[in-house]
Amino acid sequence: MKLDVTTKNMNVLECFSSETRVRMIELLNKGPYNIGELAEALGVSSAIVTKHVQKLEEAGIVVTESLVGKRGTQKRCSLKLEQLMLQLRTSAPEAMSDTSFYSVELPIGQYIRHGVKPTCGLLSPEKRIGMMDDPRYFDDPEHIQAELLWFGSGYVEYRIPNYLVGQAEARSMTISLEICSEAPSYNENWPSDITFSINGIEVAMWTCPGDFGSKRGIYTPDWWTDTQYGLHKTLSVTPKGSFIDGVRVSDKTIKDLEVKAGREILFRIACHETAVHCGGVSLFGKGFGNYPQDIHVVIQDDSK
Incomplete structure (x- = not known):
């Protein structure tokens, strides 16, 4: 995906201003994680992870799906984009x-x-x-x-x-x-x-x-x-x-x-x-x- 570096694309560009979101992308590069697994790997609460995932999902970087697990429904996250090129x-x-x-x-x-x-x-x-x-x-x-x-x-x-x-x-x-x-x-x-x-x-x-x-x-x-x-x-x-x-x-x-x-x-x-x-x-x-x-x-x- 090629992205123009303009203010209209701030929702995507802002995704990389957070170390936590970048670390999430690194983890998802290895494969899908659910919210709890991301929270445990990052050492933060599930609520914080959920907010970061929502921002990444709105930007089209991450995709989520709801699955039935042993303890009810869980949200599984995976990378949607393989590459992102910034066009200055x-x-x-x-x-x-x-x-x-x-x-x-x-x-x-x-x-x-x-x-x-x-x-x-x-x-x-x-x-x-x-x-x-x-x-x-x-x-x-x-x-x-x-x-x-x-x-x-x-x-x-x-x-x-x-x-x-x-x-x-x-x-x-x-x-x-x-x-x-x-x-x-x-x-x-x-x-x-x-x-x-x-x-x-x-x-x-x-x-x-x-x-x-x-x-x-x-x-x-x-x-x-x-x-x-x-x-x-x-x-x-x-x-x-x-x-x-x-x-x-x-x-x-x-x-x-x-x-x-x-x-x-x-x-x-x-x-x-x-x-x-x-x-x-x-x-x-x-x-x-x-x-x-x-x-x-x-x-x-x-x-x-």
């Missing part, structure tokens, strides 16, 4: 200051065109959509419900809503998503060269190291046993170039894309058959993987 820079390398912006979430099933080749498939949180490894089902009307999709090579393309008005032009664009390679079943050593294009211009290429499935995805439904989660990546296009996770990857600037009022904005995710590592694409929505989001887009304009 919460926008593109050129920070938003006195300019206005808007943000949208694009469901991953809401692509407007595609050209995919097997292995490929679509899932909603409840079921498979169509047949696996048959690209025809990427045209099935139910594809808009997909929250996990994958393909061995090819592309999916999205139309980003354009809310710019008048003479406004985009000053920067930031797109974040959860993504990884695509191997049959899964293979964590399966590199893939994934290309991101905006308005027909390739702005960045990133090599994903693998297709991850050895650990359960936090939000992946229990019935799905193949690819579990991806990596959270942030693509930023600014006046100074294009960046992935703050690292400059190309000299394509926001001016090159001509993102302005009244123009279509197209975003394409592709793995070319001619790539050095043609390892496919797996794309996660909020119902799968480790991050409860779809494709998140922020467009900053030049209006004052």
